[in-house]
Amino acid sequence: MKFNLSQFSFLKKNRSNRRSGFIYPARDWKIIIWIFVVLCVFSAIGHYYLYVSIDTLELSDVNLQPIKTLRRVALLEIIKEYSQKESEFNALLQMPPGGIEPI
Numbered sequence: 001m002k003f004n005l006s007q008f009s010f011l012k013k014n015r016s017n018r019r020s021g022f023i024y025p026a027r028d029w030k031i032i033i034w035i036f037v038v039l040c041v042f043s044a045i046g047h048y049y050l051y052v053s054i055d056t057l058e059l060s061d062v063n064l065q066p067i068k069t070l071r072r073v074a075l076l077e078i079i080k081e082y083s084q085k086e087s088e089f090n091a092l093l094q095m096p097p098g099g100i101e102p103i
Helices: 015-020 025-055 072-094
Strands: none
Touching: none
């Protein structure tokens, strides 16, 4: 069996396909633009719904407990660690470079 491209009418590049309605660029672009507009409208409606549902959320529904104490020991350890890192970094900045620089 021989493969014949003439059996596929959509592969022919003649004007009869355009007139028959298979390839019609103006119609295709209108369809693409309408699909884009419809998707944008549905997206806007969905985002508005989310905004309204979050905006009307009562804070009394959410079980939030206020922070009463701070862990002072952990906070002091973190501050000490960062000050130690800062002093090490400053010491590294003051050291001259150890490699050979190109001329």
